[in-house]
Amino acid sequence: MLKRTHFNPSPLPYLLVTPQILITIIFFIWPASQAIFQSLLVEDAFGLKSEFVWLDNFIELFTDEIYFNSFGRTLLFSSLVAFLSLGTALLLAATADRIVRGATTYRTLLIWPYAVAPVVAGALWMFIFDPTLGIVAYMLEALGYDWNHRLNGNQAMALIIFAASWKQISYNFLFFLAGMQAIPKSLTEAAAIDGAGPAWRFWTIVFPLLSPTTFFLLVMNIVYAFFETFGIVHAVTKGGPAGATEILVYKVYNDGFIGLDLGGSAAQSVVLMAIVITLTVIQFRYIERKVEY
Amino acid sequence: MAEVILEDVVKAYSKTEVIHGISTTIADGEFIVIVGPSGCGKSTVLRMIAGLEKITGGIIRIDGQVVNKLEPKDRDIAMVFQNYALYPHMTVFNNMAYGLKLRKFGKDEIKQRVDQAAQLLQLEGLLDRKPRQLSGGQRQRVAMGRCIVREPKVFLFDEPLSNLDAKLRVQMRLELRKLHERLKVTSIYVTHDQVEAMTLGDRLIVINEGAAEQIGSPLELYEKPGTKFVAGFIGSPAMNFMDAHISRDGQWALMQGDIRLALANGGVPRFGGQQVIIGIRPEHFKIIVKGPQSMLLTVDHTEILGADTTVYGRFADTPGLITIRLPDIHHFKSETILPLSVAQAKIHIFDRETGARI
Numbered sequence A: 001m002l003k004r005t006h007f008n009p010s011p012l013p014y015l016l017v018t019p020q021i022l023i024t025i026i027f028f029i030w031p032a033s034q035a036i037f038q039s040l041l042v043e044d045a046f047g048l049k050s051e052f053v054w055l056d057n058f059i060e061l062f063t064d065e066i067y068f069n070s071f072g073r074t075l076l077f078s079s080l081v082a083f084l085s086l087g088t089a090l091l092l093a094a095t096a097d098r099i100v101r102g103a104t105t106y107r108t109l110l111i112w113p114y115a116v117a118p119v120v121a122g123a124l125w126m127f128i129f130d131p132t133l134g135i136v137a138y139m140l141e142a143l144g145y146d147w148n149h150r151l152n153g154n155q156a157m158a159l160i161i162f163a164a165s166w167k168q169i170s171y172n173f174l175f176f177l178a179g180m181q182a183i184p185k186s187l188t189e190a191a192a193i194d195g196a197g198p199a200w201r202f203w204t205i206v207f208p209l210l211s212p213t214t215f216f217l218l219v220m221n222i223v224y225a226f227f228e229t230f231g232i233v234h235a236v237t238k239g240g241p242a243g244a245t246e247i248l249v250y251k252v253y254n255d256g257f258i259g260l261d262l263g264g265s266a267a268q269s270v271v272l273m274a275i276v277i278t279l280t281v282i283q284f285r286y287i288e289r290k291v292e293y
Numbered sequence B: 001m002a003e004v005i006l007e008d009v010v011k012a013y014s015k016t017e018v019i020h021g022i023s024t025t026i027a028d029g030e031f032i033v034i035v036g037p038s039g040c041g042k043s044t045v046l047r048m049i050a051g052l053e054k055i056t057g058g059i060i061r062i063d064g065q066v067v068n069k070l071e072p073k074d075r076d077i078a079m080v081f082q083n084y085a086l087y088p089h090m091t092v093f094n095n096m097a098y099g100l101k102l103r104k105f106g107k108d109e110i111k112q113r114v115d116q117a118a119q120l121l122q123l124e125g126l127l128d129r130k131p132r133q134l135s136g137g138q139r140q141r142v143a144m145g146r147c148i149v150r151e152p153k154v155f156l157f158d159e160p161l162s163n164l165d166a167k168l169r170v171q172m173r174l175e176l177r178k179l180h181e182r183l184k185v186t187s188i189y190v191t192h193d194q195v196e197a198m199t200l201g202d203r204l205i206v207i208n209e210g211a212a213e214q215i216g217s218p219l220e221l222y223e224k225p226g227t228k229f230v231a232g233f234i235g236s237p238a239m240n241f242m243d244a245h246i247s248r249d250g251q252w253a254l255m256q257g258d259i260r261l262a263l264a265n266g267g268v269p270r271f272g273g274q275q276v277i278i279g280i281r282p283e284h285f286k287i288i289v290k291g292p293q294s295m296l297l298t299v300d301h302t303e304i305l306g307a308d309t310t311v312y313g314r315f316a317d318t319p320g321l322i323t324i325r326l327p328d329i330h331h332f333k334s335e336t337i338l339p340l341s342v343a344q345a346k347i348h349i350f351d352r353e354t355g356a357r358i
């Protein structure tokens, strides 16, 4: 049994945790409870009075086809973002783990996108792909491919997928690289002596041993794609054309701030909150599985 | 099984040369031990043979074939790493089968080979376990098993026993030696532990700072160390070194405190009058009745180990402590004076400048 340590009662520990508790209350607990409360109300068109309607907002939400379409779109969006950014990051990390010369420069360059704010990243991609000004759009045109993400919903979706993935690659890269460097060199050397080529070594030794990292990143990427891509969507497509890129988090904003359906928007954010909490719980339950070398 | 030949092998990392040209021929079926202090380049030599490090200069041949440009997998070698390097996510069976699957052996053949190796290494009940469910000694055996099943031409070992506790180390050492006697595969074994080297090796390569100091059988190295370094490295406790000079006629070594040692085999007349270093192993001192030829040791302290006793003391005013090892148990008080003698043949003489044996 642990022995109880006796300290003189002092206000200091409480003082030290106060800022953290305040931040949690002001920026999480308070808005979250506001959202939950809001989701149970219906406000009239002029915002003069609101009525308590229990779960009507949720019932309406779950019977709304547009909402389900947005849900499906978000699932597609986040799985493609996760797949693309994880895949690219894994490839880059495997390369970085092998090269010796110029490794530092290579790594630094790869980390930069992470320092770019989502809106800025979005603006960057928007300009590059702008149908009239963008260089890539111009090159695609030259190749005979007609690019206009302002009219073509699929192209708009592809563009925000690329932009969102690009920004997340750095984060994934860092974790993958750290994970790879924690794997003892002697394991891949042993496999090389056993007769495995580089690709086979990667798939049979490195990748399985990275699985805790991959799982962690998978959850983090889904959370990212679900919630942190608002800025990108806002800068690139504003959910358009015709709602083709309206993912859940953007719909919250659109319905609440543009459509002024505060109750419905709050109900949507409560659903999102439930999703993120579930993902976090999954994350914490399984992250304990560690590999022992 | 194969002969391994190193011809003037050099290794440099960017500009720094760490292996300065090592040449030797390792006979088919021989168990050779590369031994030297930590950082001297043992692993580097082994890894060049394995193909894990590029060879900067010289030639390595395995079974007559120059392997300098070959990938590790094409050299037909197997290696046991210091940390065993078992694949943590695979069972013992799959660890051993990994290389066989890659070499396209059939299922039955793989199973038969793994079972056979498991039996040889007493791993039968453990084939379904993961490495983390094994003890240190068992992991060591699995690492061995992974090498054996492939029936390679050469076994390479990089300090395979250094992660085991002392008792297990002695046991595994014996098992390794027995295994070698059964399989007779050419083996190159790296260690910093000279006891391990002496007990395992048919021959030893003593490396110091990237160069081979001496190559020979354990007894040769013990009885006729070629350099002062080898003399000090082989044998435990280490050899005592004392400054001396050779008398004009070359018949005597004269040391501080009026100690005169008669030299064997007609002395070393060619080195008459020269400054040298005398080396005497702790176990070669004998206590005698005091006489004109005796060296008088003033005891500083003793360590009684049961089977023998290690005495530390000084001759007259020589700097540093002299170590002597006497069989049985002896109780000497500090400041006791012990008259000692040494058989002529057990006196080693080294050049003071070059450290070479005279």
Ligand SMILES: Nc1ncnc2c1ncn2[C@@H]1O[C@H](COP(=O)(O)OP(=O)(O)O)[C@@H](O)[C@H]1O
Binding pocket: B013, B018, B036, B037, B038, B039, B040, B041, B042, B043, B044, B045
């Ligand atoms: N990758 C490397 N880059 C530069 N120097 C190295 C490298 N690997 C080993 N060395 C140097 O080579 C020397 C020999 O190392 P090593 O063969 O590992 O020694 P040992 O196995 O005898 O302890 C050491 O001085 C070490 O610092």
Ligand SMILES: [Mg+2]
Binding pocket: B042, B043, B044
């Ligand atoms: Mg080493």
